Amino acid sequence: QATDTLAREGPSSPSYDWFQTDSLVTIVVYTKQKDITLDSVIVDHQDDSFRAETIIKDYSYLINIELSHAVQGDFSVRIVENVGKIEIVLKKKENTSWKCLGHPLENHNSLVPKKDAVVSGCRFHLLLLEGSRSCVSECTLYAGNCAGLFYRQCQLISKEDVTHDTRLFCFMLPPSTHLQVPIGQHVYLKLTITDTEIVKPYTPVSDSLLSEFKEPALPNNKYIYFLIKIYPAGLFTPELDHLQIGDFVFVSNPEGNFKTSQFQELEDLFLLAAGTGFTPMVKLLNYALTNIPSLRKVKLMFFNKTEDDIIWRSHLEELTFKDKRFDVEFVLSAPISEWNGKQGHVSPALLSEFLKRSSDKSKVLICICGPTPFTEQGIKFLHELNFSKDEIHSFTA
Ligand code: FAD
Ligand code: NAD
Known part of the structure; x- marks a missing residue:
């Protein structure tokens, strides 16, 4: 059982076990959670040390071992989702029988809140x-x-x-x-x-x-x-x-507090991005359009200084043709005089016109990312427009 002194309120304590055949060593992590996916586990094998960090809700469970014998560079990771089991299969360099898996390294078999694991x-x-x-x-x-x-x-x-x-x-x-x-x-x-x-x-x-x-x-x-x-x-x-x-x-390793559960039953997804604040929107867009059956529309309002600054403009325009649920609007803060699209900085007027729900009670999520003043002003305007905290996700460090 993991040492769980910090995590009294956290998930039930994970555990691990291992077994071997002539050529393979399998390390099994029992997370006791059903929603474990391949992105919940990060595995690194460097020199003799083997490290597997599993993210379970807001906690991190670590296996950190100096292996007793050499293994090959590559390995495979499998998830048995319905029982929350992770199997990491290592290939032995030599077909000998291992008496033990290895020696514990720092924080081995510990479960800690994720924030503590990062900034400790x-x-x-x-x-x-x-x-x-x-x-x-x-x-x-x-x-x-x-x-x-x-x-x-x-x-x-x-x-x-x-x-x-x-x-x-x-x-x-x-x-x-x-x-x-x-x-x-x-x-x-x-x-x-x-x-x-x-x-x-x-x-x-x-x-x-x-x-x-x-x-x-x-x-x-x-x-x-x-x-x-x-x-x-x-x-x-x-x-x-x-x-x-x-x-x-x-x-x-990754950090951040966005959860795909925020997409559950979602009908309208609004993305407000400024400059490279577009980057988190890329995977969000792909994921929402492919995996959320309830989704009715996805709209991106993309703020840039000039047309030349717009990242992947042609991809975005192509996507509006490929998927009718998707729409994009470009807003420029320093356009040339010929620009006949939207202009200016984020404002209540721009937002209220843009953020039209597909129906009165539709479930909405608004994601916002960009320079700090942009994000802060945007959130303030969204509250003034009566969007609740749960309907807004802002990306920050
Ligand atoms: P910096 O040294 O930070 O300088 C940036 C600019 O500010 C320069 O023009 C510099 O001259 C000016 N500057 C710096 N300090 C001052 C000062 N005191 N006064 C006036 N001007 C100053 N960026 C991306 O491109 N892509 C991403 O995917 C991305 N993801 C991010 C994710 C998160 C969670 C966060 C918080 C930021 C992200 N960023 C991203 C931004 C990135 O982390 C860096 O801040 C950025 O790349 C600038 O780094 P730099 O060291 O080159 O510039
Ligand atoms: P930029 O300077 O090119 O500006 C893009 C647009 O942001 C402008 O056209 C304007 O509409 C808006 N803007 C800029 N400054 C503003 C201000 N003071 N008030 C209101 N609106 C303003 O942007 P950039 O150089 O691409 O910078 C992108 C920013 O996004 C960086 O600060 C970066 O750290 C941040 N970022 C954050 C994350 C994250 O937190 N997850 C991810 C990616 C980028």
């Missing part, structure tokens, strides 16, 4: 959350684990211009990692810049807005995509932009 004691991560420009990771925690977040090295596979200053980066996860970032969550990227580790949050996207309508070019679970705007005077993004194909960046 790292003042540098707290600085980052408070909006400091950089997170200097002179972290006192063990290697690869700044601020209680676990990192693995991912290799840059491709980089493609999307607008004049925004690029689509594709990174490959190591074969010894199982990581699927849940919809609406972000990760931290870490680079060493002039001997200092810098950490910034980014939201993974799909490789295309239309990816649900075509076969992905690369398998989804081994690659991670980011749409990232390069700020010439920025601390982190110019360094990221200078990476060559084949270079590495550290990618953390």
Whole structure:
């Protein structure tokens, strides 16, 4: 049984077991929860250490072991959903019988509230959350684990211009990692810049807005995509932009509080995005249009300075033709005089015209993301328009 001193009110304590055949070792996590999915478990095998973190509601259950024998790089992860069982199958390097699985490492077999798992004691991560420009990771925690977040090295596979200053980066996860970032969550990227580790949050996207309508070019679970705007005077993004194909960046475990249960019985989904605040909307859009049968309409209001700044404009326009439930409206704050679309900043007038329910009592969710003043003003206007807290989800760090 997991040590559960911090989690008296949390889910019932998970446990784990293991068994072996001549060639395989299977580690089984019994979560005692029915809604476990493949994105609830993150597995890393680095050198001899094996780490599996399972997210159970707002808690994190960790298996962290130095394996007693060598295993091959790759492994498989299976979920038996109706009983909440996770099976991780490792391949032995040698067909010998193991007497024990290995030796426990830090926090092995523990269940802690997720927030505590992330910020436990790292003042540098707290600085980052408070909006400091950089997170200097002179972290006192063990290697690869700044601020209680676990990192693995991912290799840059491709980089493609999307607008004049925004690029689509594709990174490959190591074969010894199982990581699927849940919809609406972000990760931290870490680079060493002039001997200092810098950490910034980014939201993974799909490789295309239309990816649900075509076969992905690369398998989804081994690659991670980011749409990232390069700020010439920025601390982190110019360094990221200078990476060559084949270079590495550290990618953390996911964070964030969006839950797909917010989509249950949803009829109207409204997305308010400004600039790169569009990034969480990408997976949200794909997921809602593919998985929510009750959905009647999805509308995106996309705020940018100029037409040249609009990310994936052609994808968005194509999607309006492919799916009649979807509509997009572009609002520019610094348009050229020929622009005959909507202009200005987020305002009660723009919002009240845009946020029309498909029926009086339809279930609505409004998601908002962008620069902090945009998000704060937007939320204030939404409350003034009588939308309740439960009907609004804002994306922040
Ligand atoms: P910074 O050094 O932070 O500078 C950014 C700009 O502000 C520059 O133009 C700089 O000159 C200016 N600036 C900095 N400090 C000051 C100051 N004190 N006064 C005046 N101007 C200043 N971004 C994306 O592109 N894609 C994403 O998917 C994404 N996801 C995010 C998810 C979350 C949860 C959060 C919180 C942010 C996300 N961001 C995303 C933003 C990202 O984390 C960085 O903030 C961004 O990339 C800028 O980093 P930087 O170090 O290059 O620039
Ligand atoms: P930008 O400067 O190009 O501005 C885009 C639009 O945002 C503008 O056209 C305007 O309509 C609006 N806007 C900008 N400043 C405003 C202000 N002071 N008041 C009201 N509206 C304003 O945007 P950008 O450079 O792409 O920045 C995107 C922002 O989104 C960044 O701050 C980034 O950190 C944030 N972001 C957050 C998350 C998240 O929290 N999950 C994810 C991605 C991006």
